[in-house]
Amino acid sequence: MQYVEFYKLKNDGSQEVIATCGMKDGVVVCEGDEALIENLAKDGILDYSQAPPQKIFSKDGPRFLEQLKYNFKSGYLNASEIKEK
8 A cells, every 4th residue: 555654843853653645445545633634635735747736635646645745845744755555
């Protein structure tokens, strides 16, 4: 199964996994931090591989997973590359 982890920076400088999004039966399912997941569902993310960038949502499947790392890359909140279980 393909999945992406979201990391939040803690006060001691370490990172904590706060949510995961993974493919289940061709659909992206997210678990973890409720506020983050709610925002992903409501607002979507931008697909920077398109010009101009297009808004995409979890229903867009693998494309959504691939673009998470480009939308969440701050010092405070990051998304991993796609991983395999």
